Amino acid sequence: MNHNQYTSKLLEKAVGEFAKLPGIGRKTALRLVLHLLKQPSEEVELFTESIRVMQSEIHHCSICHNISDQKVCSICSNSSRNKRILCVVENIRDVMAIEATRQFNGLYHVLGGIISPMDGIGPSDLTIRSLIDRCSSGAVDEIILGLSATMEGDTTNFYIYRKLADMEIKITTLARGVAIGDDLEYTDEITLGRSIMNRTLFNTSLKN
C-alpha cells in the first residue's frame, strides 16, 4: 500500500507514528489508528494521557532498577522477601516472567540490557556497577544469573562472574535443559547434551 493513497495527512502522520512501534507494520498501524478514530474523544484522551503520564512520572527503582512508581519498587520494599539472594535479569519483562512462576522469593537486579558489541552496548551502559556495589556491601549471599542462553547472555554472565569472583558470594545460573512438555526428538542437540551432563536426581526433580 503506497503512502500517497492517504487522503488525510493527519491520518498518515498518526499511522506513521504507530508504524514506528516494534512489530507494527503500516497495515496494522492503519487498523489501529482507524479504530482510535472511531472511539469517543474521552477514550482517546485516556489512551494518550496514560502514555504521557507514564513517560513523565515513572521511576526506576533506585535499588534494583526495575520500573516503579516509587523511588523503591514494591519487590525491594517487601519485607517478607529474602534480600540476600539476587536474580540478575536483562529487563523488566524477565522480572515479570519469573514473578509469574511464584518460585523465587529473593530480589532482582535489572541490567537494562546485555553486553552486545554488535549493538554498541558495553558494560558501562548497563547497571553492572550498581550490582557490584550491592554485592560488595556483604549483604548478598547468592547471585542467580538469569540471562538468556545466547552468546551475548553468556558474555554478560562471564563478565559479571569475573567482577564478583573475589567476593564470598555463591554464583549460580538458571538450569538449562529439555523444556517441560517438549519431545526429546525436537530438542536441539546442545540443550539435550547439556541436560544429560547436568542430569538431576530423580527425587530432586519431583520436588516442585
Add this chain to the structure above:
Amino acid sequence: MNHNQYTSKLLEKAVGEFAKLPGIGRKTALRLVLHLLKQPSEEVELFTESIRVMQSEIHHCSICHNISDQKVCSICSNSSRNKRILCVVENIRDVMAIEATRQFNGLYHVLGGIISPMDGIGPSDLTIRSLIDRCSSGAVDEIILGLSATMEGDTTNFYIYRKLADMEIKITTLARGVAIGDDLEYTDEITLGRSIMNRTLFNTSLKN
C-alpha cells in the same frame, strides 16, 4: 501473565490502554509500552500528539464521507476524475485498496459499515441516504457496488439496489472469481461455480 506482577500502576494502566486496541494482547501491549518508555520524551510527545490532533481535527469528506483534512477530500476535489461513476465501499481501507490498483478513476461513496442486524447496524446508521441524494440529482451514470462478498455485503448491496432501481443508473458489482495466482483445486465451490457462470471472453480478460 498475571496483572499483579506489574510493579508500576502507571505502566499497568498504559498497558491496559494499549490492550484495548484490536488484535493487541497484554503481552504485545507491554512490549509496545516498554518500547515507548525507552524513547526520548520528544518522540513520545510526537506519538501522542499525532493521535490527539488527528482525533480532534480530522474531517469526513462532505461528499463521499471518506476521511479528509478538508471539508471535501482530495479524490472528490480532483477535477481529472470521472464524477459520473461512484464506487460504494464499506470503509476507508477499501478506498485505499482500490486506489492502490490504479484501475479506477471515478469517485467513492464510503458507507461507514454494512447492514448487519446481528451487530445492530441498520441502513440509517450508514450513509445510504446521502448516496441516494448524490444519485437522485442525475449527476451519476454508474454505481459500482464494492462491498465484501458476505451475507451482510449482499444484504447491503440489495438494499441499495432497490433504493436506486427507479433511477436511470447502471448498477454493477465487482467481478467474483478465481483470484489471480490461485490454484483451481483450492478455490471454494461457490467462487469457482460463479466464475464459470460469469466466464469472460478470452480476449477481454487480457485487456489489463
